[in-house]
Amino acid sequence: MYPHDALPDDVYARVSERLAEAAREESGTARMIEDGVSALNGGRPFAELPADEQFETLKGIDGSEFFELVRSTAVVEVYSDRRTWQLVGYEGPSFDKGGYVKRGFNDLDWLPDPEAAS
Amino acid sequence: MSPQPNGHRPVNRFAADDSDVIVVIGSGAGGGTLATELCERGAKVVLIEAGKHHQPEDFINDEWASLNQLAWLDERTTSGSWRIAEEFPNLPAWTCKAVGGTTVHWAGCCPRFKEWEFRIRSEHGPIDGASLLDWPIGLSDLEPYYDKAEDRLGVTRTNGIPAPPSNNNFKVMGSGAKRVGYAGVSTGRMAFNTVPRDGRPATVQDGFNYQGDKQRAHWSTLTAEIPKAAKTGRLDLRPESMAIRIQHDESGKVTGVVYVDAEGNEQRQKARVVCVACNAIETARLLLNSASPLFPDGLANSSGQVGRNYMRHVTGAVFATFDKPVRMYRGETMAGIVTDESRNDPGRGFVGGYYLQLHSLGPSFLATFLSPRAWGRDFAEIMEQYDHMAGMLLVGEDLPQENNRVTLNRDAHDQFGQPVPNVHFDDHRNDAAMREHAYAAGESVYAAVDALRTFRVPPYPASHNLGTARMSARPEDGVVNEFGRAHDVPNLFVSDGSVMTTGAAANPTLTIVALALRQADHLEQQLKAGAL
Numbered sequence: 001m002y003p004h005d006a007l008p009d010d011v012y013a014r015v016s017e018r019l020a021e022a023a024r025e026e027s028g029t030a031r032m033i034e035d036g037v038s039a040l041n042g043g044r045p046f047a048e049l050p051a052d053e054q055f056e057t058l059k060g061i062d063g064s065e066f067f068e069l070v071r072s073t074a075v076v077e078v079y080s081d082r083r084t085w086q087l088v089g090y091e092g093p094s095f096d097k098g099g100y101v102k103r104g105f106n107d108l109d110w111l112p113d114p115e116a117a118s
Numbered sequence: 119m120s121p122q123p124n125g126h127r128p129v130n131r132f133a134a135d136d137s138d139v140i141v142v143i144g145s146g147a148g149g150g151t152l153a154t155e156l157c158e159r160g161a162k163v164v165l166i167e168a169g170k171h172h173q174p175e176d177f178i179n180d181e182w183a184s185l186n187q188l189a190w191l192d193e194r195t196t197s198g199s200w201r202i203a204e205e206f207p208n209l210p211a212w213t214c215k216a217v218g219g220t221t222v223h224w225a226g227c228c229p230r231f232k233e234w235e236f237r238i239r240s241e242h243g244p245i246d247g248a249s250l251l252d253w254p255i256g257l258s259d260l261e262p263y264y265d266k267a268e269d270r271l272g273v274t275r276t277n278g279i280p281a282p283p284s285n286n287n288f289k290v291m292g293s294g295a296k297r298v299g300y301a302g303v304s305t306g307r308m309a310f311n312t313v314p315r316d317g318r319p320a321t322v323q324d325g326f327n328y329q330g331d332k333q334r335a336h337w338s339t340l341t342a343e344i345p346k347a348a349k350t351g352r353l354d355l356r357p358e359s360m361a362i363r364i365q366h367d368e369s370g371k372v373t374g375v376v377y378v379d380a381e382g383n384e385q386r387q388k389a390r391v392v393c394v395a396c397n398a399i400e401t402a403r404l405l406l407n408s409a410s411p412l413f414p415d416g417l418a419n420s421s422g423q424v425g426r427n428y429m430r431h432v433t434g435a436v437f438a439t440f441d442k443p444v445r446m447y448r449g450e451t452m453a454g455i456v457t458d459e460s461r462n463d464p465g466r467g468f469v470g471g472y473y474l475q476l477h478s479l480g481p482s483f484l485a486t487f488l489s490p491r492a493w494g495r496d497f498a499e500i501m502e503q504y505d506h507m508a509g510m511l512l513v514g515e516d517l518p519q520e521n522n523r524v525t526l527n528r529d530a531h532d533q534f535g536q537p538v539p540n541v542h543f544d545d546h547r548n549d550a551a552m553r554e555h556a557y558a559a560g561e562s563v564y565a566a567v568d569a570l571r572t573f574r575v576p577p578y579p580a581s582h583n584l585g586t587a588r589m590s591a592r593p594e595d596g597v598v599n600e601f602g603r604a605h606d607v608p609n610l611f612v613s614d615g616s617v618m619t620t621g622a623a624a625n626p627t628l629t630i631v632a633l634a635l636r637q638a639d640h641l642e643q644q645l646k647a648g649a650l
Contacts, residue, residue, distance in 0.1 A: 089505025093179035099322025114292025
């Protein structure tokens with residue numbers, strides 16, 4: 001759903017771990033995931049499909065409760081991972097390093113400082 | 119609350135049957151400031167707060183973890199045609215449940231209301247579908263309190279406090295704004311320290327304004343007010359205490375507050391005066407949940423206006439990508455503003471004004487809010503542009519409507535067995551027209567500095583929640599008078615943004631503080647005169 005080729009599989013494994021956790025906590029969720037997964041594997045197993053067919057298959061179930069559970073879990077897990085942060089150029093917390101005041105909070109040099117220009 | 123055997127919880131300073139105390143419910147911008155001001159003037163105050171008493175060092179610089187620590191996540195429901203009801207049906211508002219209330223995650227933007235924004239009914243005349251009403255006070259009534267509030271909050275560009283320096287994100291928005299001809303372009307009036315002040319340090323530009331400020335450079339009632347109240351010896355702060363009902367006597371005067379403490383036990387605190395400052399959704403809910411045979415439609419609700427006229431500002435965001443790096447997350451999140459569109463110019467196709475304000479999100483929140491429910495390779499590619507992205511928030515006046523409304527949902531109950539609030543909202547066509555104009559303005563700003571792509575981001579769950587107990591000159595038009603005093607109940611006050619008759623374009627916190635300071639003057643004078 002959020003394919004970043006440079007990210008290790010571990011990042012995406014967080015999503016299935018979190019879903020497994022949710023399934024353990026609630027039997028309704030567990031059933032929804034089981035049903036959703038078996039529907040996805042109804043024809044050729046989903047994991048064996050080429051990427052574009054996987055995408056089309058997912059588009060077909062976009063909006064379903066199962067899809068939304070997986071998507072909303074994935075978007076949080078994938079983009080809260082420090083490896084993703086590194087990939088997209090986000091340095092994250094800086095408080096322990098003294099903030100960005102001496103580490104480039106104003107280092108953009110391809111535009112003027114609007115407060116200085118008149 | 120009784121003292122606990124393990125000794126972790128402090129013993130209450132004032133007895134439950136001490137009917138001399140003033141009970142303030144909610145410790146945010148309104149309640150936290152009012153409680154502090156009253157303590158400093160010699161009153162005994164019991165400050166009841168639903169949330170926990172976190173310390174800044176406990177704040178978490180990680181967006182979702184912080185949301186789970188600080189946000190008000192108790193169950194709520196939504197209805198209406200707004201996108202929130204579809205995209206975030208159980209999270210209509212993004213406010214805090216913590217000592218310090220929503221000031222804890224406040225970025226600090228401090229515009230004042232303009233003179234005409236207090237009387238938009240007169241300014242515009244009637245508008246179909248809008249329940250417009252003039253405030254019972256004007257700018258001149260509030261100006262002395264704005265002066266005091268700015269000094270108290272340490273607002274930059276006032277009281278000799280230096281302006282914030284330009285950060286990377288502002289260089290993009292500010293340069294674009296200047297190129298399209300905007301004149302009111304600056305790093306703004308902000309309630310964080312640019313130099314050490316009031317015992318708090320200058321900012322180290324560490325971002326994470328919406329996650330609580332670990333270094334205390336930002337003003338909040340948690341770090342800048344409540345500790346002062348505590349020093350007086352007259353504050354009894356009761357965190358993790360959820361007010362569920364306000365009680366009254368046969369004459370209709372309020373007598374105390376029922377709340378559930380951290381151990382889940384119901385407690386009752388007597389009071390001489392009760393001040394409600396729970397943020398617009400919970401303030402309305404508490405008044406409605408306090409219905410009684412004497413007040414069958416809810417406390418202080420003879421007008422039927424409690425919960426109505428809910429406003430949340432016309433909001434939205436614009437993000438843009440560039441071919442060179444921006445790193446919008448470095449530095450103070452909202453230190454930048456364009457004020458030109460905050461004028462009233464119906465020639466633009468709508469009444470009222472709006473601001474463009476600096477804004478950024480980390481990848482965690484951006485991925486959820488940029489295009490809610492989007493996914494796929496295209497979306498992932500946009501996210502990979504994160505460090506080349508700039509952002510701004512659009513904040514403008516929305517019009518009050520009678521049916522934009524907080525009601526009790528009797529089909530759903532919270533952990534205390536109380537009906538949860540339902541928030542119904544439909545955009546007024548004026549709101550929609552303003553949002554379109556603001557999106558276009560934001561896009562033109564970024565186009566002027568050669569954006570590769572721009573993104574219109576729909577409104578988030580609201581941090582500005584207003585109007586559900588509005589001020590009115592006549593009792594039949596609203597819930598409270600010009601001092602926030604309930605028309606129906608002489609010793610009941612509302613002390614938060616709920617009292618706003620209309621919402622103006624300005625971020626509301628500075629005005630909430632100014633109104634709380636004005637209310638404190640009124641309360642002191644009434645107490646001295648023996649009228650309460």
